Amino acid sequence: MKIAFELNGIKQEIDYLPDRRVVDLLREELGYTGTKEACGSGECGACTILVDGVSKLSCLMLAAQLQGRSITTIEGMSPGKKLHPIQQAFVDKGAVQCGFCSPGMLMATVDLLQRNPAPDRQQIRAALSGNLCRCTGYQKIIDAVESAAAEMRDKL
Amino acid sequence: MTTYASPIGSSLKRVDGPGKISGLEKYAADYYPDNFLWAGAKRSDHPHALIKEIDISPVRNLPGIFAVLTHEDIKGANRVGVPEMDQPVLADRKVRYKGDPVVLVLAENKTVLQEAIDKIVIKYEPLPAVFDPEAALAENAPLLHENRNDKNLLLGGRVVRGNSIAAMSECDAVAEADFQLPWQEHAYLETEAGVARVDEEGILAIIASTQTPWRDRNELAYALGWPLDKIRVIAPYLGGGFGGKDGITVQGLLGLAALHSGGRPVKMWNSREESFLSSTKRHPGRVHYELGCKKDGTLYAMNCRIVLDTGAYASLGGPVLALAMEHAAGVYRIPHALIEGFSVYTNNPVGGAFRGFGAPQVLAGLEQMMDILADKIAWDPLAFRLKNAVMRGDETGAGVWMSNSTAIIPCLEKLQEHPLWTSRQAWVSQAPPFKLRGVGIAAGLQGTGYGPMVADIANAKIELLPDGRFRIYSGVADMGQGNNPTNVQIAAEVLGQTADCFELIQPDTLQTLPSGSSAASRTTYSYGNALKAAALQLKERILTRACNMGMGLYAEDFLLSSGRLNHLPSGREIPLGLVAASMRPEERVSIYSYTAPVNRYPDKINPDIRAAGFPHRVFAFACHLARVQIDELTGEVEISDYLAATDAGKVLNPQLYEQQVQGGAVQGMGYALWEDFKLDRGELMTRNLATYILPTSMDVPDILSIAVESVEESGPFGMKGIGEIVINLALPAIANGIARAVGQHIFKSPLTAEQLLLILEKRAAE
Amino acid sequence: MSQVFLPHTLEELWTIKQENPAALIMAGGTDLLVKIRDRKLPPAVILALENIAELRQIERQDGEICIGSMVTHQQLLDSPIIQTQLPVLHQAVAVLGSPPIRHMGTIGGNICTASPAGDTLPPLYVLNAGLELKNAATSRLLPIQDFIQGPGQTLLGSNEILYKIRISIPAPHSQGFYFKVGQRKALAIAICSMASLLQFAEDKRILEGRFAWGSTGPTVMRFPEVENTLIGEKLSPIILGRLGQSMAALVSPISDVRASAEYRRLLASKLPLKIWQSLI
Numbered sequence A: 001m002k003i004a005f006e007l008n009g010i011k012q013e014i015d016y017l018p019d020r021r022v023v024d025l026l027r028e029e030l031g032y033t034g035t036k037e038a039c040g041s042g043e044c045g046a047c048t049i050l051v052d053g054v055s056k057l058s059c060l061m062l063a064a065q066l067q068g069r070s071i072t073t074i075e076g077m078s079p080g081k082k083l084h085p086i087q088q089a090f091v092d093k094g095a096v097q098c099g100f101c102s103p104g105m106l107m108a109t110v111d112l113l114q115r116n117p118a119p120d121r122q123q124i125r126a127a128l129s130g131n132l133c134r135c136t137g138y139q140k141i142i143d144a145v146e147s148a149a150a151e152m153r154d155k156l
Numbered sequence B: 001m002t003t004y005a006s007p008i009g010s011s012l013k014r015v016d017g018p019g020k021i022s023g024l025e026k027y028a029a030d031y032y033p034d035n036f037l038w039a040g041a042k043r044s045d046h047p048h049a050l051i052k053e054i055d056i057s058p059v060r061n062l063p064g065i066f067a068v069l070t071h072e073d074i075k076g077a078n079r080v081g082v083p084e085m086d087q088p089v090l091a092d093r094k095v096r097y098k099g100d101p102v103v104l105v106l107a108e109n110k111t112v113l114q115e116a117i118d119k120i121v122i123k124y125e126p127l128p129a130v131f132d133p134e135a136a137l138a139e140n141a142p143l144l145h146e147n148r149n150d151k152n153l154l155l156g157g158r159v160v161r162g163n164s165i166a167a168m169s170e171c172d173a174v175a176e177a178d179f180q181l182p183w184q185e186h187a188y189l190e191t192e193a194g195v196a197r198v199d200e201e202g203i204l205a206i207i208a209s210t211q212t213p214w215r216d217r218n219e220l221a222y223a224l225g226w227p228l229d230k231i232r233v234i235a236p237y238l239g240g241g242f243g244g245k246d247g248i249t250v251q252g253l254l255g256l257a258a259l260h261s262g263g264r265p266v267k268m269w270n271s272r273e274e275s276f277l278s279s280t281k282r283h284p285g286r287v288h289y290e291l292g293c294k295k296d297g298t299l300y301a302m303n304c305r306i307v308l309d310t311g312a313y314a315s316l317g318g319p320v321l322a323l324a325m326e327h328a329a330g331v332y333r334i335p336h337a338l339i340e341g342f343s344v345y346t347n348n349p350v351g352g353a354f355r356g357f358g359a360p361q362v363l364a365g366l367e368q369m370m371d372i373l374a375d376k377i378a379w380d381p382l383a384f385r386l387k388n389a390v391m392r393g394d395e396t397g398a399g400v401w402m403s404n405s406t407a408i409i410p411c412l413e414k415l416q417e418h419p420l421w422t423s424r425q426a427w428v429s430q431a432p433p434f435k436l437r438g439v440g441i442a443a444g445l446q447g448t449g450y451g452p453m454v455a456d457i458a459n460a461k462i463e464l465l466p467d468g469r470f471r472i473y474s475g476v477a478d479m480g481q482g483n484n485p486t487n488v489q490i491a492a493e494v495l496g497q498t499a500d501c502f503e504l505i506q507p508d509t510l511q512t513l514p515s516g517s518s519a520a521s522r523t524t525y526s527y528g529n530a531l532k533a534a535a536l537q538l539k540e541r542i543l544t545r546a547c548n549m550g551m552g553l554y555a556e557d558f559l560l561s562s563g564r565l566n567h568l569p570s571g572r573e574i575p576l577g578l579v580a581a582s583m584r585p586e587e588r589v590s591i592y593s594y595t596a597p598v599n600r601y602p603d604k605i606n607p608d609i610r611a612a613g614f615p616h617r618v619f620a621f622a623c624h625l626a627r628v629q630i631d632e633l634t635g636e637v638e639i640s641d642y643l644a645a646t647d648a649g650k651v652l653n654p655q656l657y658e659q660q661v662q663g664g665a666v667q668g669m670g671y672a673l674w675e676d677f678k679l680d681r682g683e684l685m686t687r688n689l690a691t692y693i694l695p696t697s698m699d700v701p702d703i704l705s706i707a708v709e710s711v712e713e714s715g716p717f718g719m720k721g722i723g724e725i726v727i728n729l730a731l732p733a734i735a736n737g738i739a740r741a742v743g744q745h746i747f748k749s750p751l752t753a754e755q756l757l758l759i760l761e762k763r764a765a766e
Numbered sequence C: 001m002s003q004v005f006l007p008h009t010l011e012e013l014w015t016i017k018q019e020n021p022a023a024l025i026m027a028g029g030t031d032l033l034v035k036i037r038d039r040k041l042p043p044a045v046i047l048a049l050e051n052i053a054e055l056r057q058i059e060r061q062d063g064e065i066c067i068g069s070m071v072t073h074q075q076l077l078d079s080p081i082i083q084t085q086l087p088v089l090h091q092a093v094a095v096l097g098s099p100p101i102r103h104m105g106t107i108g109g110n111i112c113t114a115s116p117a118g119d120t121l122p123p124l125y126v127l128n129a130g131l132e133l134k135n136a137a138t139s140r141l142l143p144i145q146d147f148i149q150g151p152g153q154t155l156l157g158s159n160e161i162l163y164k165i166r167i168s169i170p171a172p173h174s175q176g177f178y179f180k181v182g183q184r185k186a187l188a189i190a191i192c193s194m195a196s197l198l199q200f201a202e203d204k205r206i207l208e209g210r211f212a213w214g215s216t217g218p219t220v221m222r223f224p225e226v227e228n229t230l231i232g233e234k235l236s237p238i239i240l241g242r243l244g245q246s247m248a249a250l251v252s253p254i255s256d257v258r259a260s261a262e263y264r265r266l267l268a269s270k271l272p273l274k275i276w277q278s279l280i
């Protein structure tokens, strides 16, 4: 089936099996391996991408659902050379250990800060509660989101 | 000249950060080589059975199936494992747990792969199975491995100090309890994965998510019958490990697949369910304690019996037991002690290495015993611990000599003066309606390094590149803890460089040097020592060469700085590239081999236990505090505050140190409250992340970390291992808090809301 | 490979459905795709509703709120109408799954899955929600408790879809409560849940009390005979405790990997007191 969609700002028209999962399309077909898979059943958030700006799970989406949509993956988060302020904050605040949850966490954070540019720590915890991390204990991820939000507000 | 801030002791940003957060870092799971085949295993659905017949005819000619392999296709010994090689790559005569791989399929895509796995028929003759380690020790229990003298006992032994039986009767107070500890699943986010290929020269190259590339290579050569010098293992950054990738996971199957793929690359990546089914877990066990003290608060006698369920195969079940026994007396001086240990085969999943390596199980018990006993003699639990805690030079109740830095007392003192402790009574009394509150503490230790099991050797390699930059050949895999970024920090310190002057090569048996496993809190300790020395040697070589080149008279006149040599007397700056250009390639490379010290051990411990790694020489210490609040209506526990005081020597990087403290504590909280790995006669009930409950960001608090920095002379820049001590105390600290809130200790963990509510109800009814 | 259809109108949908009678309806896919992955459902032609705009609306008409079956949990959470008029439902979706699950999962999917643990169900039961079912020819309205027959079992006809959920706005001076006990605070399937809608008179006496229990039987359960005992009473821990005791005797929970029947029953007896806990 021909599927036309926008991936990180670039128009794509591909021929792919409509019932394969979006995570497979991204990783296996298009080589975008920044989107991870860690459960395949909605429980971990590692596969989070933005679909028309909203965080969704690419392991629970079929390729056909991309038709006409615009999606963002971690690879599209900072189109230039410079890191996105949220990414920078993740690096600066030590929010990354093994890093396997990080792409999903970042996508979830983008979604959060679009909805709420000034979340408190409890709201951040709630917003990231669909993204499991086994390494960090979450604290430095919360620190990073808090700091990125402040930084982005200052820029406005 | 720019001012130069010393990297050691600073929160230098991890150099692996940018690659990971941009999605560009390639993990083993991220490789999809051209023209690759998927490999996958058909696994046993019997816990214990003879394989009667494997019928692959239904799939031989299935379109998309490339090969179907059984044990008969394996040329080598078909056994992996360390130290005991007892685990088949593909089961041959029989299967020993539900999940044992029997047939390996190579297919063009995952859909056919699954179809083939479904269609293959294996006929079994079921054998009696045993799921309880105590039952497995019984005379007529079914045998997992028939030809062993010790039958189902993988390792057993005892530590005897004084006469604990007699001494116990001389105690003024004695407490006794039996603790039941669960399996714990590592649940790293990146499930076991890798790709493999045999090239034209016959080199079998495997890129895998592994903590042990060098050991894997040895095991693969033996198991698959392929020459060692024709096997290459590469370990990119891991998406988590925690011990679960300490040893072969998919590598054996992958290697076998690659030897039968006609030169095509093969890929494996376990689903979460398959990961749960096939990976090792933290050993479940029973720990029985009897602990006695005198009226004046002095611990006097201890009896401890540890039974660990190692499952169907040995994995690291022996060394884990030895470490559990070594840590069984915790941080206390106890003159009379008897510690008995048993690591036992059953038809359950395989127990293996997991952060803490036996210590979390025993400390869970001991530290609750300390509270119970303190209550019996009406002592403050913290004062009771302080009274009995070891200082440098002491021996613990297990007979382990604290020969090196020992700062458990300062850790306890930090807690003692902390408001979370001093204000505890007020906090408890302010519990809102329908809530119960309690504050618990726990103290403990963790050995750094292998102990006298195998020599703990690291071989560092660092190179000055022709352009004046440096390349570090990391010898130890980085599963996320950041040891390889720390290598940059160490080399930067020695060589006066900034982090951007380095590139890192991840462990690769072809390019880097054997340096042991990413395990045992040793990664930075052992490799860091080696790297520090290698870098120093390289520095001397660079300075000498500059003199050679007529740029100065004395090596001491030079200072290394970012990409440059500064000649202090003249103020001249010489680009490092210039010096590098005058060096031969072999001069630009510096290697150094470091062997970690061990305490040789006299009597007291039987040789089998010693050979499994008892005792250690360098220990990290910690004391944790948890404030818990229990909902009387639901039994749910909330950890309101959490404090960790840790002595892991000098802190090389406060940010990475906190990463370990926070991440370890939360993993420990999972072990304490939620992670209830359930099996029913060998059958997995908690099959995946929907039913095996990991803490989310909503379930855990921020963690306060206090670093108590002793100076460990043997460690690079005074550090010792931080990776494991962080997980050991959450369970007992939380359990002690809960006990104070509820008025009763609970001996079976995890301390689920269900258990708590049922207990509260029972108490209310009484 | 199976086909995936994404019709933009109901007309298109009916045609496709007619040509592919075995096609599976997909809303957000958060239940359906998990079941297919777990091989509890065979791979089949998928008929996705996500592009049908008229299923995505929340409307208020007179005393009634009409929620399209494809309204996501997040939409409910963000909707001022739901927040102000149906707080009991609002509280439930706030604790459903996780943010991405709420962005994808729909109320229609939650209902049609008919799990006794479904978080929107107890609120919909106490709200006496009506379900509008539609096929190519006609539509019909069923009360939710009639529609749901058992775990995963509904009266959905093979040519029907769930079209809209119709809810009468609760009387003034009503208060809604939703409590769920899961194994953790997010990404938690209910071990026991309870929705309650209490209507008070001027003097704070209870005019009507409705309670629905989740995860304590094959379907969400209500016990009108027990509810009626509240009429005329004032809220107190004693009243609520007594109510819990009566309810606990009536529920019929099972034991599974998440919790024992004993724990579930105990929770059922305690959850009414959560109302008191939340008010003080």
Ligand SMILES: Cc1cc2nc3c(=O)[nH]c(=O)nc-3n(C[C@H](O)[C@H](O)[C@H](O)COP(=O)(O)OP(=O)(O)OC[C@H]3O[C@@H](n4cnc5c(N)ncnc54)[C@H](O)[C@@H]3O)c2cc1C
Binding pocket: A041, A042, A043, C024, C025, C026, C027, C028, C029, C030, C031, C032, C033, C034, C049, C069, C070, C095, C096, C097, C098, C101, C104, C105, C106, C107, C108, C109, C110, C111, C112, C113, C117, C118, C119, C120, C156, C160, C161, C162, C163, C187, C188, C189, C190
């Ligand atoms: C990780 C995770 C966590 C979850 N947590 C929770 C939770 O906390 N609480 C909870 O209640 N649920 C939870 N769920 C379950 C699920 O997300 C919800 O039930 C959700 O509301 C289902 O909606 P959906 O749109 O995704 O349904 P789908 O999966 O698309 O559909 C579910 C079923 O309903 C049918 N269906 C859907 N819409 C219609 C319609 N309009 N007409 C006819 N048939 C229809 C489908 O054919 C299918 O059989 C969780 C799921 C996951 C994966």
Ligand code: FES
Binding pocket: A036, A037, A038, A039, A040, A041, A042, A043, A044, A045, A046, A047, A048, A057, A058, A059, A060
């Ligand atoms: S892989 Fe999609 S949620 Fe885990």
Ligand code: FES
Binding pocket: A095, A096, A097, A098, A099, A100, A101, A102, A132, A133, A134, A135, A136, B189, B239, B240, B480
């Ligand atoms: S950093 Fe490893 S899972 Fe989050």
